[in-house]
Amino acid sequence: MIRRTDAPVPxxxxxxxxxxxxxxxxxxxxxxxxLRLLDQTALPDREEYRLVDTVDALVDAVVRLVVRGAxxxxxxxxxxxxxxxxxxxxxxxxxxxxxAAIERLRTARPTAVNLARGVQAAAAHAGEGVAAVLAAADxxxxxxxxxxxxxxxxxxxxxxxxxxxxxxRVLTHCNTGAVATTAWGTALGIVRELHARGVxxxxxxxxxxxxxxxxxxxxxxxxxEGIPHVVQVDGATASSIARGLVDVAVVGAxxxxxxxxxxxxxxxLGVALxxxxxxxxxxxxAPWTTIDLAxxxxxxxxxxxxxxxxxxxxxxxxxxxxxxxxxNPAFDVTPARLVDAVVxxxxxxxxxxxxxxxxxxxxxxxx
Ligand code: MRU
Numbered sequence: 001m002i003r004r005t006d007a008p009v010p011x012x013x014x015x016x017x018x019x020x021x022x023x024x025x026x027x028x029x030x031x032x033x034x035l036r037l038l039d040q041t042a043l044p045d046r047e048e049y050r051l052v053d054t055v056d057a058l059v060d061a062v063v064r065l066v067v068r069g070a071x072x073x074x075x076x077x078x079x080x081x082x083x084x085x086x087x088x089x090x091x092x093x094x095x096x097x098x099x100a101a102i103e104r105l106r107t108a109r110p111t112a113v114n115l116a117r118g119v120q121a122a123a124a125h126a127g128e129g130v131a132a133v134l135a136a137a138d139x140x141x142x143x144x145x146x147x148x149x150x151x152x153x154x155x156x157x158x159x160x161x162x163x164x165x166x167x168x169r170v171l172t173h174c175n176t177g178a179v180a181t182t183a184w185g186t187a188l189g190i191v192r193e194l195h196a197r198g199v200x201x202x203x204x205x206x207x208x209x210x211x212x213x214x215x216x217x218x219x220x221x222x223x224x225e226g227i228p229h230v231v232q233v234d235g236a237t238a239s240s241i242a243r244g245l246v247d248v249a250v251v252g253a254x255x256x257x258x259x260x261x262x263x264x265x266x267x268x269l270g271v272a273l274x275x276x277x278x279x280x281x282x283x284x285x286a287p288w289t290t291i292d293l294a295x296x297x298x299x300x301x302x303x304x305x306x307x308x309x310x311x312x313x314x315x316x317x318x319x320x321x322x323x324x325x326x327x328n329p330a331f332d333v334t335p336a337r338l339v340d341a342v343v344x345x346x347x348x349x350x351x352x353x354x355x356x357x358x359x360x361x362x363x364x365x366x367x
Contacts, residue, residue: 019224020192024072024179027079027134033086035079037067040179044220055084055101062108062115065211069180070254070290071144074114078137080105081122085130102126110302111263111331112254113292140289144182147287147345152189155285155343156197159190159248162281162340167201168194168247171240174208174265175217176252176285186285187250188218190343195227203229204240208265210310210328234267238274249275253286253342260336260351260358261298262286266329272338281340282352288344293363298333306330 028036034053041064042048050066052058058080061067067076081102088098106119121140125132159168170191174180177188185192194200203222208214215231222229232240240246249271255263262268262284275282295301308326313319320326336351336358346365351358 019221020178020184022178022221023183024067024069024181025076025079027082027137033082035076035083037061037076038179039066040068040217041066043179044216053083054087055080055105058083059104059108062105068213069175070112070114070252071148071181071186071287072179073109073112074118074289075137075141075144075182077105077115077118078122078140079134081119081126082130082133082137085126085133098126109304111304112290113295114254114289117289141182144287144289145184147289148181148184148186148189150345151186151285151287151343152184152193154345154348155187155190155250155283155341156193158341158343158348159194159250159281159283160197160199163247165247167199169201169204169245170194171204171206171237171246171249171271172218173206173214173234173237173249173251173268173271175213175221177218177221179217179221180252181287185221186287187252187283188221190250190283190285191222191227192225195225201228203227204246205229205231206234206237206267206271207231208267209234213265234270237267237271238277241274241278241280244278246275246278246280248281248283250283250285253284253290254331255295255301256284256286256291256342257295257297257301258293258359258362259297260339260342260349260355260362261301262334262336262339262342263298263301263303263331264334266332269332269334269338272334275340276338282334282338284334284339284342286342286344288346288365291342291344291362291365293359293366298335301333303333304330 034051037050039048084101122133122136125136177185205214205218253264272282306328311326339351349361
C-alpha cells in the first residue's frame with residue numbers, strides 16, 4: 001500500500017543508495033492533502049518534490065513530465081481523481097465541472113493507456129467519496145508494485161534461457177525504472193533482477209532524445225545502486241549492436257496492442273530494427289495495465305506530438321537556426337514481428353515467432 005506521508009523531503013543519496021526505493025509519487029496528508037510528486041524534470045541535479053492539490057497543477061505536471069512513465073501516470077491519474085474531488089469540495093463545483101476536470105486529467109497525455117485507466121479505475125468510486133477513491137488508487141499502486149517484481153523475474157528467466165554470453169550486456173531505452181512506475185521498474189526492473197542474480201555485466205543506456213530520460217533518469221537510478229552502465233547517444237544504437245556489444249535489448253511500453261505491436265518512447269523502433277539485423281533478442285516489459293486488448297494494432301494508437309522547442313533547443317538554449325521547424329512525436333510503434341517477447345506479470349508472449357497466437361494468448365491472460 002502506498003505510504004501516507006507528512007515526512008520532510010528525503011535527503012539525496014549517493015552511489016550505493018537503493019534507487020528502487022525512490023517513489024515518483026505518494027499521497028500526502030500534511031501540510032494539506034494532495035499528491036506529492038518527485039519532480040523528474042529537476043533530476044539528476046536536484047531531488048525536489050511538488051505538492052499538487054489542483055487539477056490544473058496536476059495536468060501541468062503530467063504535460064511537462066514532472067511525473068512520467070506509463071505506470072506512474074496511471075497512479076497519478078488515480079490519485080488525481082481524489083485531487084479533483086477535494087478541489088471540487090473547496091470550490092463548490094457542480095457535477096458537470098467535476099466531470100470536466102476528471103476528463104481533462106484522463107486525456108492530459110494520450111498515448112500511455114495507463115493514465116486513462118488509472119483515472120477510470122478511481123473515478124468509478126467517486127460517488128463513494130474521497131476515501132474510497134484513495135483506496136482504489138492505493139490498490140492500483142499495490143498491484144503495480146507486485147506486477148513489476150513478478151514480470152522482472154519472468155523476464156530475467158526468459159533472457160537467461162535465450163542468451164549464452166555471461167555476464168550479460170543489456171541495452172535499454174528511455175527510463176522504465178522506479179521513477180517511471182510505482183516502485184522497482186519494468187524493463188529496468190529486469191535489469192535490477194539480472195544484477196541481483198549476479199549475471200549482469202553492464203547496461204548500455206540510450207540517452208533518449210529529446211528530453212534525455214535515459215541520461216538523466218536511468219543513469220541516475222543505476223548510478224545510485226552501483227549498477228555498471230554507459231550512456232550512449234541514440235544514434236549509436238545500431239553501431240553498438242552491429243559491433244556485438246549488446247546481448248539483449250529490454251524496453252518498456254506505453255501501450256501494447258492486441259497483436260503485440262508496442263508503442264514506446266521515440267527511438268524504440270530503431271533499437272528493434274538493429275536487434276533484428278544483429279540477431280539480438282528484443283524484449284518488451286510491461287505490466288498488464290499497459291496491455292490494451294481493445295486496440296487491434298499500433299496504427300490505431302494516438303501518438304502524442306510534443307512541442308517543437310524540445311527538439312530545437314537544448315537545456316533551454318535554442319540550437320536550431322531561426323525558422324527551423326521540428327517534428328516531435330513522443331513515441332513510435334514497433335511492429336509485433338520485431339518483438340521477441342512481451343513480458344507481463346500474467347505471462348509472456350512471443351509475437352515475432354507466434355504472430356497468429358499472440359492476440360489469443362494475451363486474451364487468455366485476461367481475467
Ligand atoms: O514520455 P515519457 O517519458 O513518459 O515516456 C516513457 C516511456 O516511453 C517508457 O518507456 C514507458 O512509459 C514505460 S515506463 C515503465
